[in-house]
Amino acid sequence: MPVIESTYNPSFLFKNGFISTVYSGLFRQVSLKQERERLTLPDGDFLDLDWSFSKEQSNQVIILLHGLEGHGQRPYVTGAAKLFNDNGVDAVCVNFRGCSGADNLKYRSYHSGATDDLEAVITHVLSLKKYHSIYLKGISLGANIILKYLGERSDVPEEVKAAVSVSVPCYLQGSAEELHTLKNRLYHDRFKKHLVNRLKIKQKQFQDQLSIEAIKSIKTLTDFDDVYTSKAHGFKDASDYYTKSSSLQFLNTINTPTLIINALNDSFLSPECYPVKEAQNNPKLYLEMPKYGGHSGFIDKNNNYYNEKRALEFIKSMLSNK
Incomplete structure (x- = not known):
């Protein structure tokens, strides 16, 4: 799809990529009630999942993946969970191996391409026989995992309806x-x-x-x-x-409606991390490149970040187009 023109325009202070990145990481707070579930993985290790729920019984859920050395209570994860909960969608914030406060059991842990653990989470969510629609949203490392997962396989469950990847280092080198x-x-x-x-x-x-x-x-x-x-x-x-x-090599084969949001002033990203050509050549892939936002620092009004609101808008639009 053609590149999407972004409407994100923060206040003057947060047009600075460093300030928006640091502020979002150190000062943002989100109040959210979560319930923890421990998921045993096929290799005998475990993941801790932090669930939060909408007020109404829902058949929709969003799976949220954090970034490097993050966890399921980081505001950039819980902020999205809360917004989706308020809009009738349950949420599960995944803590990667060793990131929940408890050391994992195996020598391996997590990494930018570890799609097997995301697959295990999706399989578990489907086994609950509750959710007809699953959405995926990841930040940074978690965003790369989502893109790689969607592009490397032809058997993505039909219940996975849409995905959003934010501040994604799709070219890891x-x-x-x-x-x-x-x-x-x-x-x-x-x-x-x-x-x-x-x-x-x-x-x-x-x-x-x-x-x-x-x-x-x-x-x-x-x-x-x-x-x-x-x-x-x-x-x-x-x-x-x-x-x-690196998920860049898998973007051409993504067949699930997917939005990438990478700020142009994100100091973590190299030029290859703005996959314009790939988006133009894949009708399922949408690319938005806001001028501002730093690395996951899309500060907006009422403590709802721009990337979180855009994720909700994008997913709703994809569902309405079907």
Whole structure:
């Protein structure tokens, strides 16, 4: 589909990508009642799912995926859940392996291309025999997982009606390079610190697979992906992981109505992460590139973010067109 012209125009302060990104990550608050369910995965590990519900009994549900080192209570996830709940749609916020506050059981955890766990969640939701319509929405890493899931297979359940991916690093190599630049040093170091701290905990449980010396060698996020992400998930190295897990290569085969929202001032994204050609060549793929928004910082009125309102609008429009 042609590229969608965006109407997002925040106040002057939040036209700054850094300010909107940091404000959204550190200061936004959302009040939402959630109920936790533990889902056992096919390999014996688990995911914790945080459910919230609309006031009326609903046969619609949205599955929400967080970003790197996020979880199911982050405001960029619960904000969407609350908005959809208020509009008659149940929501399940997925905590990736090890992200719910409880360490996962396996040496592997989660990564940008781990679509098997999303498939397990969708299978579980379908097994409830309650929902006729399933929607998907992801932020950053979670957004890449959704796009890859939709494009890599021909057997997407018919109940999956629409998807929205926001601030998506669909070309992982380019985004990794951007995160290592000086302008993103603050983000890079924060991510690396959290990841390495969690890896130290995992090393105590899996000493035969990971040494303290290997952890000490991690100086960058790419080092982390070389030392842990790639090895724990069946890739040769970080480059192989980025190549095989990037969703960009799967966009042409997506057959589910899907909206991508990537801000032009998102400092995490490389030029390849704005897939204009792919959107123009796939009638199911819609691309919106707001001038502002930073990385998942689409601040708007009444604590409802622009990307969340657009997700609701898009999904409603896709359903009405059928």
